Amino acid sequence: MIVVTGGSGKLGRVVVKHLMDKGYEVTSVDLAPPPGQHNPPRPGDVRFARADVTDFGEAMAAFSMIDERVEKVTGIVHLAAIAAPGLAANHVTFATNTISTYNVFEAARQLGIRNVVWASSETVYGVPYPKGPAYLPVDEDIQRPETAYSLSKMLGEEMAKQFARWEPKMKIVGLRFSNVQEPHDYARFPEFDRDPKSRHFNLWTYIDARDGAEAVRLALESKLKGAHVFGIANADSVMSRTNDEIVDKVFPKTKRKRPLKENESLISIERARKELGYRPKHAWRKQVEALKGKAERG
Numbered sequence: 001m002i003v004v005t006g007g008s009g010k011l012g013r014v015v016v017k018h019l020m021d022k023g024y025e026v027t028s029v030d031l032a033p034p035p036g037q038h039n040p041p042r043p044g045d046v047r048f049a050r051a052d053v054t055d056f057g058e059a060m061a062a063f064s065m066i067d068e069r070v071e072k073v074t075g076i077v078h079l080a081a082i083a084a085p086g087l088a089a090n091h092v093t094f095a096t097n098t099i100s101t102y103n104v105f106e107a108a109r110q111l112g113i114r115n116v117v118w119a120s121s122e123t124v125y126g127v128p129y130p131k132g133p134a135y136l137p138v139d140e141d142i143q144r145p146e147t148a149y150s151l152s153k154m155l156g157e158e159m160a161k162q163f164a165r166w167e168p169k170m171k172i173v174g175l176r177f178s179n180v181q182e183p184h185d186y187a188r189f190p191e192f193d194r195d196p197k198s199r200h201f202n203l204w205t206y207i208d209a210r211d212g213a214e215a216v217r218l219a220l221e222s223k224l225k226g227a228h229v230f231g232i233a234n235a236d237s238v239m240s241r242t243n244d245e246i247v248d249k250v251f252p253k254t255k256r257k258r259p260l261k262e263n264e265s266l267i268s269i270e271r272a273r274k275e276l277g278y279r280p281k282h283a284w285r286k287q288v289e290a291l292k293g294k295a296e297r298g
């Protein structure tokens with residue numbers, strides 16, 4: 001059984017579906033039920049338990065014995081959070097995200113659950129960028145939180161290292177997701193090209209929720225041990241203008257570690273490619289072309 005915290009959220013819904021489609025038994029643990037849930041549940045409904053993971057007792061219960069439906073938990077995907085800067089007062093975001101991440105790691109450790117995958121964030125690279133990063137493409141060596149939200153994610157990465165040291169058999173994989181997108185979000189993408197500053201805040205990157213879900217599964221299935229962090233974005237940028245053009249215009253002083261490919265993601269996904277076998281498939285251009293073709297066929 002895999003428990004997904006935040007399974008009713010934008011990314012969580014897609015992660016839960018992906019894992020179920022791949023044959024995993026999944027329980028979503030969230031403050032809110034999954035959309036379209038029936039009472040009593042019907043076949044095909046997502047298994048769901050309401051729990052507040054900022055409460056340690058609730059987290060322990062959610063991962064051990066909600067009721068007879070929850071068999072032995074073998075892995076946890078921790079996505080529950082206040083999911084962006086500015087959605088709550090800074091201290092509330094900080095407290096919610098750091099305490100929930102601590103509770104998830106500590107409950108996993110006490111319960112002998114050794115497989116934990118959790119959502120860190122692109123903000124740990126320094127997003128949003130008023131002036132640009134130290135170098136491009138950005139990689140996992142960078143920790144430069146600029147907000148209380150980002151600080152909570154960076155501290156999650158630090159906590160993971162210490163938990164993995166205390167419990168060397170644990171695997172704790174943090175995925176630094178780019179900005180999560182669903183297919184209906186792509187209709188507005190072609191407009192971004194008009195203004196290089198339209199999406200410079202996160203280096204013109206994105207992550208399709210389906211590719212994000214695949215990254216979660218690959219991380220769950222990987223044989224790694226210890227604490228790891230991976231940048232997770234799609235392979236292409238949201239722009240059709242080349243990276244050289246937009247970087248020259250918007251971040252002219254930023255150093256390039258190597259020549260930039262025309263439209264590659266400026267959040268490096270090399271480590272995830274090498275160590276997890278991550279290969280994003282849902283490039284936005286393909287989706288927009290498919291939508292156009294559909295509209296033309298009437």
Ligand SMILES: NC(=O)c1ccc[n+]([C@@H]2O[C@H](COP(=O)([O-])OP(=O)(O)OC[C@H]3O[C@@H](n4cnc5c(N)ncnc54)[C@H](O)[C@@H]3O)[C@@H](O)[C@H]2O)c1
Nearest residue numbers: 006008009010011030031052053080081083119177179180
């Ligand atoms: N959306 C993005 O662009 C993005 C980018 C990078 C990282 N992330 C991270 O990915 C994860 C998922 O993001 P999302 O966009 O799906 O967020 P979301 O806000 O859509 O979903 C978060 C879910 O967590 C649940 N939740 C919040 N607090 C909880 C608590 N105390 N106990 C139990 N459940 C709780 C909410 O009810 C919600 O269903 C988050 O950790 C977020 O920080 C998101």
